[in-house]
Amino acid sequence: MSQATVFHKQEAILKASQVTVQFGGFKAIDNFSFRIDDHEIHFLIGPNGAGKTTFLDAVCGKTSTTSGKLLFENQTELFKKKEFEIVRLGIGRKFQAPSIFTNLSVADNLELAMKQDKRLLPILKAKRNGGEESSIEEMLKLINLKVARNQEAGALSHGQKQWLEIGMVMMQQPHLLLLDEPIAGMTEEEEEKTGHLLCELKKKCAILVVEHNMDFVRSFSDKVTVMHQGQWLCDGTMEDVQENDQVLDVYLGRREVNA
Numbered sequence: 001m002s003q004a005t006v007f008h009k010q011e012a013i014l015k016a017s018q019v020t021v022q023f024g025g026f027k028a029i030d031n032f033s034f035r036i037d038d039h040e041i042h043f044l045i046g047p048n049g050a051g052k053t054t055f056l057d058a059v060c061g062k063t064s065t066t067s068g069k070l071l072f073e074n075q076t077e078l079f080k081k082k083e084f085e086i087v088r089l090g091i092g093r094k095f096q097a098p099s100i101f102t103n104l105s106v107a108d109n110l111e112l113a114m115k116q117d118k119r120l121l122p123i124l125k126a127k128r129n130g131g132e133e134s135s136i137e138e139m140l141k142l143i144n145l146k147v148a149r150n151q152e153a154g155a156l157s158h159g160q161k162q163w164l165e166i167g168m169v170m171m172q173q174p175h176l177l178l179l180d181e182p183i184a185g186m187t188e189e190e191e192e193k194t195g196h197l198l199c200e201l202k203k204k205c206a207i208l209v210v211e212h213n214m215d216f217v218r219s220f221s222d223k224v225t226v227m228h229q230g231q232w233l234c235d236g237t238m239e240d241v242q243e244n245d246q247v248l249d250v251y252l253g254r255r256e257v258n259a
């Protein structure tokens with residue numbers, strides 16, 4: 001293989017092989033295989049209870065896999081790793097529940113997210129160095145919150161809070177970003193801005209998103225994987241998967257696609 005071929009070959013950031021997650025006798029994920037490449041926005045879709053969130057939980061170490069392999073960047077098996085170890089390896093997750101400090105400024109929230117030592121006082125008393133200052137500035141610009149840098153985070157709109165949280169996860173410079181329904185509760189304008197934010201972020205990392213809003217998936221996905229009853233149903237582009245008869249039957253329905 002020539003050097004040029006090696007450089008242009010897509011690298012898998014995460015490969016799941018035959019992963020099963022069992023709660024008692026119930027398989028929330030059943031023999032599921034999956035792959036996401038670097039710089040890809042990959043949506044995980046499927047009916048309620050399909051196992052999408054459980055898969056994110058398994059990747060970030062919140063839930064243990066019962067069997068199968070989860071290989072990160074071709075070399076690290078995530079099985080049995082603790083959540084903080086997985087964060088350090090380069091997998092960041094934004095949870096649905098808010099985790100911002102509402103009475104700190106937007107910039108202070110980003111600074112806090114950047115530090116390994118999360119004790120508030122020493123961080124807020126210490127003067128930021130030039131490198132930290134420019135990382136915060138860059139992130140403020142990316143998440144569209146430059147004008148709100150000194151505003152208390154609690155006073156932001158719902159959409160702005162979501163972007164701040166995404167920014168906080170990004171301050172750890174993850175190679176893989178996990179998002180669970182990032183546009184829930186947003187206005188149409190905020191949804192659009194979030195989509196464009198994801199397109200910017202994919203220049204820095206791969207992004208795996210659980211989502212039910214099919215218009216959003218259609219607009220911003222590179223690839224889509226459909227899950228059903230814990231199992232892989234199909235994957236491909238959104239155009240591909242919305243023509244799959246099984247996907248139409250169990251999830252999308254005929255009317256949605258016709259519309």
Ligand SMILES: Nc1ncnc2c1ncn2[C@@H]1O[C@H](COP(=O)(O)OP(=O)(O)OP(=O)(O)O)[C@@H](O)[C@H]1O
Nearest residue numbers: 023026027028046047048049050051052053054055
């Ligand atoms: N800790 C748990 N203990 C027992 N069952 C669980 C647990 N967590 C999830 N489940 C079950 O596993 C199945 C998959 O749940 P999961 O939340 O992953 O689905 P989902 O595809 O994300 O659904 P939704 O789109 O509604 O969020 C569901 O039947 C759920 O009730």
